[in-house]
Amino acid sequence: MPETLFRTMMIRGFGLLAVLMLFVVPVIGSRAMVQDLFGVLTLLVLALNWNLLAGFAGLVSVGxxxxxxxxxxxxxxxxxxxxVDPLWGILAGGAVAMIVAVPVAIFTFRLSGAYFAIATWVLAEIVRLVLAQWKALGGGTGTSLPKGxxxxxxxxxxxxxxxxxxxxxASDALTYWLALVLALGTxxxxxxxxxSKAGLGLQAIRDNVGAARSVGVDPTRLKAWIFLLTAAGTGVCGALLFIQITRVTPEAAFSVVDWKAFVIFITVIGGVGTLPGPIVGVIVFYILQRTLADYGTIYLIVLGLIGIAVMLFAHRGLWGxxxxxxxxxxxxLRHLPPRSAHSS
Amino acid sequence: MTILALKSVSKSFGALKVTNDVTLEVERGEALGIIGPNGAGKSTLFNLITGNLKPDAGTVEFDGRDVTRVTAMDRVRAGIGRSFQIPQPFTHLSVYENLLVAAQFGGNLHRSEAAHFCVDIIERTGLLQVIEEPAGGLPLLQRKRLELARAMATSPRLILLDEIAGGLTDAECGDLVRTIKGIHRHGTTIIWIEHVLHALTSVVDRLAVLNFGKMLMVGGVNAVMNSPEVKEIYLGIEV
Structure with a gap:
């Protein structure tokens, strides 16, 4: 067996073991550990979704x-x-996010690059300001889930x-398992x-939109699909996150640092455009968070410096x-030619 | 039988008329060369044929059907393939994957059919040695070959080649010409914009000359190349 294949199998075996261990954490681990890992898993879901958008579709959304x-x-x-039961609310959260993503896509897809990024941010702020007016849900000060x-x-x-x-x-265990299933499912x-064919087309669009169009790929359609699907995935994750937090405010639900800066940091240091990248990124992020938690704002400065260093010296992130x-x-993700190509 | 017909096609960018009342018919199985000085509107004409640009006036017919308002993607699926003047590979994808995208989307082939079809084209275009290499790392000749191969993978009945021999050495150019001749022998109609005249004239049956967006003349290779008007405008020879 070639050495690379052996090492790949080793890492896959280790990954499988880690997943099995993650499943039993609520049974054998402390509640604090369950809550900590819940945070890690939900950040991983957000990073996986953002990576699909930015890393594979070239849609660098900051909203x-x-x-x-x-x-x-x-x-x-x-x-x-x-x-209704909060679990139905999770599905509704995904559906509403997907529905709202339709007009957002119609508006932002007219723009590209930095203009697209700014437009997504502006729209995110508009959504936040609109929801902050919803008195039934506490307006600007927010509200909590009813007791029990x-x-x-x-x-x-x-x-x-x-x-x-x-x-x-038990509630923590349930939300933890849902987060784990959501992360693995994503x-x-x-x-x-x-x-798939659509995934290959999406990567072609990321590399060169004009050339993709010249070989029959419809960029708008594919990008729209991935935008809507990742919006739904992000919405589901948002709903799940706040079941555990139990209190929502516009500042917390639309937090630029928690749901944007950290997510981008995780994806960038792990490896934008690689599937294992967000997994590596979220592990590194968790370790840094634990190590630097007592240093206040220095923690964010260090995160920023690490992000810059990775971007300068490892364009494809740590996994890359x-x-x-x-x-x-x-x-x-590579598609290999049929064996006949090698024997020709 | 006519495969492509442009009827009084015009296109302007602001005050500049880049394509001016161009009428052109191309027969099925023909190889037509398009020449003209830089800025004559050759690439714009290609963009009008492929649907990347919409004409201000006139119609584009492909295979007897008016495709003037048909999108670029649908024209590819209808059988119009193209290569770009500056190679535009999908840099992070391998050579094989570059073709696989084209065969699945443009050629409407299922994955299993597309796989063998792509390998066949890669073999014919001399890219077998780099089949799994990322396209972004290929040298110029191989990038040009990839442009050709990717356009072929869309199963075109009409292929548009935009200065595909530009920047190549004589030996590389000779290799590419042999490949293009092979494609033409398989029955694919070719329209080729080129400044490397010896390469172009060794393949095409007719030449069309564009100048300031207008079709100056269309005719046999010898007739066009010996035309005093063409010599003066294109070759810079005073007659």
Whole structure:
């Protein structure tokens, strides 16, 4: 067995083991650990979605926090105004984010590059300001989930009895598992999509829109699809995040630092345009966060400096650097020619 | 039988008339060369044929159908392929993937059919050695070959080549000409814009001359090249 293949298999085996261990964390780990990892997993979902947009479709949006906020507010509206289970609110959050993404796409797709980026940010601010006027959900000061909402969520009582833990711990376990399934589902869906005809077309568009059009690829249609799908994924994640936080304010739901700067940092240091990049990025981010948490604003300065250094010296991020040096491809997206091509 | 017909096509950019009442017919299986000084409107004419630009006046017919308002993507699927003057590969994709995109989207082929079809074209265009290389790292000749190969992968009935021999050495140019002749022998109609006249005239049956957006003349290679007007305008020889 060639050494590269062996090492690839080793990393895949390690990854599988890590996933299995992640599944049992709520059973064997502390509640603080569950909450910490929930944060990591939701950031990973946001980074995977942003990577699909910026890294594979060339749509460098800096307004994705709009869909996090929309997901969160939709979930709160479902619970407070419609009195439905928050889990239905998660699905509604994804749907509303996707619906709102339609007019956003119609407007922003007329622009490109930096102009597109600025337009997405402006629209995110507009969505935030509009939702801050919604008095039924607390207006500018926000609101909390009604008491006992998370404890009455579907499945919480069963988990409480099965794991023999408090309602709060059971609720945390449920949202944690949902975040884990969402992260794995997003990763799997991204892999299958990028390996498909549409995924190949999307990568062609990223490399050269004019040339893609000249071989029959419809850039607007493909970009619109990926924009809508990532908006839905981001909205679902936003709703899930705020079930655990239990309180929503316009500042928190549309946080530029939490849902934009951190997400971009994670993707950039991990490797934009590589599928394992956000996974590596979120691990590095978590370690840095834990290490530098006591240093206040210095923490953000250090993050910024690391981001700049990676962009200067490793354009494809830490995973890209590692893959280039070792030849290891964890989730290969390359399409290989049929064997006959090698024997010709 | 006519495969492409331009009827009184005009296009202006502001006050500048880049294509001025151009009428041209190309027969199925023909190889037509287009020559003219820089800025004559040759590439604009290609963009009007491929649908990247819409004419201000006139019509474009392909295979007996008016395609003037048809999008560039649909024209590719209808059978109009093109290469660019400056190679525009999908830099992060391999040579094989560059063709796979074209065969699946432009050629409407299923993945399994497309795979063997692409390898066949890659073999015919001399790119087999670099089939898995990222297209962004290829030298000029191979980039030009890739332009040709990718256009071929859309299964075109009409292929438009834009200065594909530009910047190549004589030996490289000879190689490319052999490949283009091979494509032509397979029955593909070719329209070729080129400044490397010896390469162009070794392939094409007729020449069209553009000057200041107007079609100066269309005719046999010898008739055009010996025309005093063409010599003066294009070759800079005073007659």
């Amino acid at each position: 994705q926090q709009a869909f996090v906020g929309l997901g969160a507010y939709t979930m709160f509206a479902c619970v407070i105004l419609l009195d 909402t998370t404890k009455d969520m579907w499945g919480v009582q069963w988990l409480k009895d099965t794991l023999d833990v408090s309602s709060s711990a 990763l799997a869906a991204a892999y299958v999509f990028l390996r 650097l590692f893959a280039d040096k070792t030849g290891i491809e964890l989730l290969p």
